[in-house]
Amino acid sequence: MAERLPYYEQKYSRLRDVTLCYLVSGDGKKVLIAMKKRGFGKGKLNGIGGKVESGESITDALIRETSEEIGTRLLEFEKVGMINFYFENSPPDKDFNQRVHVFLGRKWEGEPSESEEMAPMWTDVSRLPLEKMWADDEYWLPLVLSGKKIVASFLFENEEKISEMKIEEVNVVE
Numbered sequence: 001m002a003e004r005l006p007y008y009e010q011k012y013s014r015l016r017d018v019t020l021c022y023l024v025s026g027d028g029k030k031v032l033i034a035m036k037k038r039g040f041g042k043g044k045l046n047g048i049g050g051k052v053e054s055g056e057s058i059t060d061a062l063i064r065e066t067s068e069e070i071g072t073r074l075l076e077f078e079k080v081g082m083i084n085f086y087f088e089n090s091p092p093d094k095d096f097n098q099r100v101h102v103f104l105g106r107k108w109e110g111e112p113s114e115s116e117e118m119a120p121m122w123t124d125v126s127r128l129p130l131e132k133m134w135a136d137d138e139y140w141l142p143l144v145l146s147g148k149k150i151v152a153s154f155l156f157e158n159e160e161k162i163s164e165m166k167i168e169e170v171n172v173v174e
């Protein structure tokens with residue numbers, strides 16, 4: 001089968017930046033995931049995040065989104081992944097293609113709480129509810145929760161189906 005991912009990587013070399021953060025407990029055994037109540041990925045369980053606004057750094061957006069969506073102030077975090085998402089069949093008026101900057105949150109202030117956008121819950125890292133998450137998560141989320149860092153690209157045929165993927169383990173994520 002012809003590889004279409006390189007075509008998309010070249011065509012969309014500048015992608016919209018989006019953040020995604022998973023709070024993890026001190027012993028690394030629990031991770032906070034949340035049900036997205038609206039917008040892109042509605043109904044799925046996911047980390048916390050959203051679009052980087054113009055004039056904002058990725059770190060600023062990470063901290064703002066965590067505060068807006070679950071009411072906690074992020075104090076310590078680590079970048080663990082950068083994932084490019086391409087969609088073969090986005091409607092012409094909508095561009096779903098984006099670059100997701102993935103972080104693990106290590107320290108924060110305030111108890112995570114529900115907002116209009118997300119309903120958070122603590123989950124065992126060893127029992128991730130992958131069937132309720134994005135289809136790509138099973139390929140990279142266990143890696144980053146076990147201490148690895150990754151750079152990846154996924155090409156989706158539609159919101160549920162992956163057509164191609166590439167995952168690389170790295171020492172540092174830029």
Ligand SMILES: Nc1nc2c([nH]c(=O)n2[C@H]2C[C@H](O)[C@@H](COP(=O)(O)OP(=O)(O)OP(=O)(O)O)O2)c(=O)[nH]1
Nearest residue numbers: 018019020039040041048049050051100134136137
């Ligand atoms: N785990 C996982 N997260 C994903 C995938 N694709 C994807 O966009 N995300 C994350 C990145 C963001 O945190 C979130 C989408 O945020 P968004 O900014 O596009 O959605 P939104 O409509 O709620 O916008 P906003 O107001 O919060 O900025 O979903 C995926 O395949 N897996």
